[in-house]
Amino acid sequence: AELPDGFRVHQTANYLIFYDTSPGYAQWCGSLFERLYMAFTNFWRRKGFEIHQPEFPLAAIVFADRNAYLRHSRPELGDAAEAIVGYYAMLTNRMTMYDLTGVEALGLTEGRGRSAAQINLILSQPNSQYAVATIVHEATHQIAFNCGLHTRLSDCPLWFSEGVAVYFETPDLSSARGWRGIGAVNHPRLERFRRYLAARPADSLETLIRDDARFRDPARALDAYAEAWALTYFLIRQHPKKYIAYMSMLSQKKPLLQDGPNRRIDEFRTIFGDLRQLDAEFLRYISR
Ligand SMILES: [Zn+2]
Incomplete structure (x- = not known):
């Protein structure tokens, strides 16, 4: 699937984030992914497994609008798209997701241009935590398949690749740099x-x-x-x-x-x- 018109790119150290959301939301995603990447890399390095940098920047598409996300992802996911807020696809090697604050912030008038702190606040609500955990889970798959933990399209047992993703999925939105959630009881x-x-x-x-x-x-x-x-x-x-x-x-x-x-x-x-x-x-x- 090609990228629809009107998307911009936000680049971070390891990611290319294509978005038609507010720049603030794309930045929030970039910072979440980079913190996860850093935590993931450090975690395995401390355990004696050397993670390598991705061969290509890791790509994510972030839609402002859930319906646009659904239209884009249905060919890839079928009806399952309705039930999930974002996913990593092994074939395209991309993350696809939408602006989660749109769901929670329906009551708010200013839908655009929130600060990272406001986005964190919205997404820390109990009913958002599952959605954020899903994004972190999927982003973990993407890192694991691109940085040497697993080989894409190899016969990696699902208990193992899913085990890694659920191990990392406890998000930590409270700290700007660290990621205290890793290894915590899920x-x-x-x-x-x-x-x-x-x-x-x-x-x-x-x-x-x-x-x-x-x-x-x-x-x-x-x-x-x-x-x-x-x-x-x-x-x-x-x-x-x-x-x-x-x-x-x-x-x-x-x-x-x-x-x-x-x-x-x-x-x-x-x-x-x-x-x-x-x-x-x-x-x-x-x-x-
Ligand atoms: Zn998974």
Whole structure:
């Protein structure tokens, strides 16, 4: 899809943001993305995994108007576009989103030209937090696929790429530079996982890692995301070296080659050991 007329470009260190919103909103997006990029890079570097700069600037399109966003994204997403406030598409390698303050600020008369502080204030409201978390989640995917964590179009397990995105999705709008949210408990995901635990099948860990089926099934997807968050949280905290070793192994995968369930299980087991034992430790840890 080509860019509609009337869009301008806001450039930051790592991003090109195409927008027809107010310049202030484009700047707010650029600053959110750059803070996330910085936090993401520092986080993995401290864990011993070197992130490289993106080969090309990371691109995002920000629509002022939700209907224009829907018209633009429907060919890519179908009806799912209605339900999401923004997304990263692997094929185009772009983020697409719209001005979230338009939704929350309907009662306000001056719709344009808000300061970053005002935008933060609007988007810190409880009913906006989910939307902002989605944007951060999607922006995390974009960084991860462009800076060496995963290889685009490779057979990266969804539990792993989604686990990283949910691990980072807790936004921190309060600080201008830092990003204190990383690694914090993701309460909505934890609560979801705790509810799932009541009837969690004994082979849940295996079905999570062996293929992507649970993520693709709308009836089971939210539990799969919750379990991916819990597993990622557990592994990063309790087995960081193994987690990084697994991540390095995945990052070497070539595009367009599929591994199949047995290979996925083998690769996981080679690094993390016996599944049943790990699962018992995982459940003890997360139920504390
Ligand atoms: Zn995701």
